[in-house]
Amino acid sequence: MKHLVIIGLVIPEPASTAAGHRMMQLIHVFSEADYKITFLTASNNIEFSEKIEIQKIEINNESFDEKIRNLNPDVVLFDRYVTEEQFGWRVFDNCPNAVKIIDTEDLHFLREARRKAFVEKRIVEKADFINDVFVREIASILRCDLSLIISEFEYDLLVDEFKINPDLLFYIPFLTDHFEKSKIPFEERKHFVSIGNFLHEPNWQTVLNLKQIWKSIKKKLPEAELHIYGAYTSQKVLELHNEKDGFLVKGRADSVKEIFNQAKVLLAPIPFGAGLKGKLWESMKFGLPNVTSTIGAEAMHKDLPWNGFIEDSDEAFVEKAVDLYQNENLWNKAQENGYRILDSVYKKDLFADFFINKVSELMENLDNYRTENYLGKILQHHQLNSTKYMSRWIEEKNKK
Structure with a gap:
């Protein structure tokens, strides 16, 4: 051996x-x-x-x-x-x-x-x-x-x-060894989610970015909340928690699959970094469409359609996040795109x-x-x- x-x-x-x-x-x-x-x-x-x-x-x-x-x-x-x-x-x-x-x-x-x-x-x-x-x-x-x-x-x-x-x-x-397509349909999901280990500086900067653009999303979707998950949550992260604004810092995720099965859209406006983004790979795996940045999607999908949207300006990011949250046909297509990427790129x-x-x-x-x-x-x-x-x-x- x-x-x-x-x-x-x-x-x-x-x-x-x-x-x-x-x-x-x-x-x-x-x-x-x-x-x-x-x-x-x-x-x-x-x-x-x-x-x-x-x-x-x-x-x-x-x-x-x-x-x-x-x-x-x-x-x-x-x-x-x-x-x-x-x-x-x-x-x-x-x-x-x-x-x-x-x-x-x-x-x-x-x-x-x-x-x-x-x-x-x-x-x-x-x-x-x-x-x-x-x-x-x-x-x-x-x-x-x-x-x-x-x-x-x-x-x-x-x-x-x-x-x-x-x-x-x-x-x-x-x-990706094998995956099962999510059985949780669009209409049974609610809220936005963001996730990332806070020992990693790009994840902290991503949350700061979300704090800036969330009010614009909340204004268009008053009932929506943004749930922030991440290991090693520091005091500076906890201080961003705001119940009134629906900006909720949840801390360490016990089960990413369970969280992703309940959410409707993942938000990941990643400002810098390298490599592949585990949160985006998992969003494909668990059938959760996302909106991310060019850096976030870099090298993750070859020439295949993204499982959501890739936007770098705050205005476009907000617009696509709201569209994906409200449009069931758009959402279903994005989910299927993710499965196709998994099968073609990560098998x-x-x-x-x-x-x-x-x-x-x-x-x-x-x-x-x-x-x-x-x-x-x-x-x-x-x-x-x-x-x-x-x-x-x-x-x-x-x-x-």
Whole structure:
């Protein structure tokens, strides 16, 4: 039996985050391919995490070296570039023949570039991409044998703009195994909904945007309410709650499916970010039409009609939200569009076997792959002579 070790930034919380969904999907793909799976993490987010077997590790501690040697994995999957920075050199030192894969989740340098432009109230420029995160994230991608990219837009950005070798990348979006069409009809639903983990800055900015435009929607639909859900709800979010205006902050969602089955329209005017948006993927899955922004819908539907509307101006967003809420024919068509997108873009059968075959090919020809990745070898060498010794210094400091 082949052995996969996952080094997680956090323990997966599929009920709270899109990243948690993503990680659990990858775990299921490897499990179905008959891999033994060991999940390592230094995180302590146990309360709302998925029930998987977890082994604790420490950052900047030589105990990891013995652990990884004893586990002796065939494949190591790093959860985002920061775990590769912290543990990649240790894996290479102790298990040089293990295939190293990084799941980028989304391109963090792209998200940072868009955040900066958003704060400065201007359009993103290519120069914004070349930030501190870019240098670190691209280095991690080059040091690994394979990087998983969740968005076709981000895949093309890496290949076309930054000339990353496509052999180092693998496009694999959210995966839909099977879904049942919602049985809750238009006339039995009411109210708008928004959802998102509040540790993620774009979700907070989305809610602030909704606070600004909600009064315009409420004026046209006096009986409607907007229900705001999200894990890790802070005091600043709770202070937006207003019963009179129908702007209701509900906190953590116990069941996204149940909430989405009751609501009529999802609102997601996402101002910046990267990757694929889990809330929009789930809105398709559970048959809930939505109104979102260009950033929200980016790389999510190929050329297929959206399951609702994509609008960037506040006026158009309000107009389409009201139309979708009131027009049953429009709503039903949007719901069917979502199902069509799921079946064409996210079907698990389109990716799972191909991905596992790619990993097997890497295991069988690892030396050849690494010989071709000469930039990765250079960066690996310099990491072993910089990050490694900084970490060793911290180890010694901690002992004292």
